[in-house]
Amino acid sequence: MSERKVYVIQHIAGTQAGNPKINIIGAQKYGEFKFLLPEFSQMIFSPGPLIFKLKNLVRNFKPTDYLLLTGDPAIIGVVCCLVSDLTNGKFNLLKWDRQEK
Numbered sequence: 001m002s003e004r005k006v007y008v009i010q011h012i013a014g015t016q017a018g019n020p021k022i023n024i025i026g027a028q029k030y031g032e033f034k035f036l037l038p039e040f041s042q043m044i045f046s047p048g049p050l051i052f053k054l055k056n057l058v059r060n061f062k063p064t065d066y067l068l069l070t071g072d073p074a075i076i077g078v079v080c081c082l083v084s085d086l087t088n089g090k091f092n093l094l095k096w097d098r099q100e101k
Helices: 024-030 045-058 074-087
Strands: 005-010 032-037 067-069 092-094
Touching: 005 074, 024 032, 024 074, 024 092, 032 045, 045 074, 045 092, 067 074
Parallel strands: 005 032, 005 067, 067 092
Antiparallel strands: none
């Protein structure tokens, strides 16, 4: 049986500069990280190819895996829809908690 994965929708803002704005290390207890997109990805520039790429990146998502909601809200929405199609609407979400950090 394969280990659970945490699909991180986008690299955390500031990652490329070496200074991520939030710490997501605590999410590693839910599974191995799989980053889907770079931090500066935007839905508005070319939605068709981006959606095709995302569909390919999440094709192995299992109901026991997790989505870590990071980045552009439009991309988060698309990824949730794609994963929902694969899992009949049942999937796990993680989000960064500002108070708990």
